[in-house]
Amino acid sequence: MPTSADLPSSRQLLRSTIIALIAATVLLITVVLPAEYAIDPTGVGRVLGLTEMGEIKGQLAEEAAADAARDAALAAEQSALATAPATAAVTSPAQPVEDATWRDEMRVVLQPGQGAEVKLSMKTGEQAQFSWVAEGGVVNFDTHGDGGGQSISYEKGRAVPADDGVLEAAFDGSHGWFWRNRDSADVTVIIRTRGQYTEMKRVL
Numbered sequence: 001m002p003t004s005a006d007l008p009s010s011r012q013l014l015r016s017t018i019i020a021l022i023a024a025t026v027l028l029i030t031v032v033l034p035a036e037y038a039i040d041p042t043g044v045g046r047v048l049g050l051t052e053m054g055e056i057k058g059q060l061a062e063e064a065a066a067d068a069a070r071d072a073a074l075a076a077e078q079s080a081l082a083t084a085p086a087t088a089a090v091t092s093p094a095q096p097v098e099d100a101t102w103r104d105e106m107r108v109v110l111q112p113g114q115g116a117e118v119k120l121s122m123k124t125g126e127q128a129q130f131s132w133v134a135e136g137g138v139v140n141f142d143t144h145g146d147g148g149g150q151s152i153s154y155e156k157g158r159a160v161p162a163d164d165g166v167l168e169a170a171f172d173g174s175h176g177w178f179w180r181n182r183d184s185a186d187v188t189v190i191i192r193t194r195g196q197y198t199e200m201k202r203v204l
Contacts (some may be wrong), residue, residue, distance in 0.1 A: 003060055003088045016070040030042055041182075062070055068090070069116070101194070102131075102194050104192070104200040105191070106190075106191050108179070110179060110182060110187055112184050113182070115181075117176065117179075117204035118176050118203070119176035120200050121201075122145075122172070122196065124170070125169060127169075127196055129194050130163075130166070130167055132163055132177065132190060133189070133190050134162065134188070134189050135186050135190065136185060137161075138181055139160060139179040139182070140179070141156060141157055141160055142155075145169065145170060145175035146173055146174060150173065158182075
């Protein structure tokens, strides 16, 4: 059995404990905080590439939270609409017209994982003809409207290369499209519109 002389003294134990605490603190500041939370007070994490890892984790977490919130909101809207009588037709096939000139056109470049939203200011019953195409890939989309405390989801799809039709406003407000690029390369969405609306604007 070890004698009392072989055992570490209280002073040695205290010193070892302090050294361990200092080492743990250094690791927390230089490794854990940059890698997990993109917090880099010393700058060492950025040199080692750990801060970028933390920033990526944060962006992915924000993206997942945003998607979850949007899906929950859409589910609530659809549940409310299912219990209410239908009022206005939403999206119908585009009707052929002699004048092929579009009133407005907007190009939106979406990087991988990025979303964008374009809206038309419309009054109840107004109709706008639209046509959009995703150049370089496909997108997830949600055609919806909101205003005056009301919201509605007209149509949505996943991995869609293009869509066209006539959007009829169910109430006064902003009505339009949300797109998200789930591909690994940039996608350019080109949206063209004409008809009964005040203005087109990008809101996201």
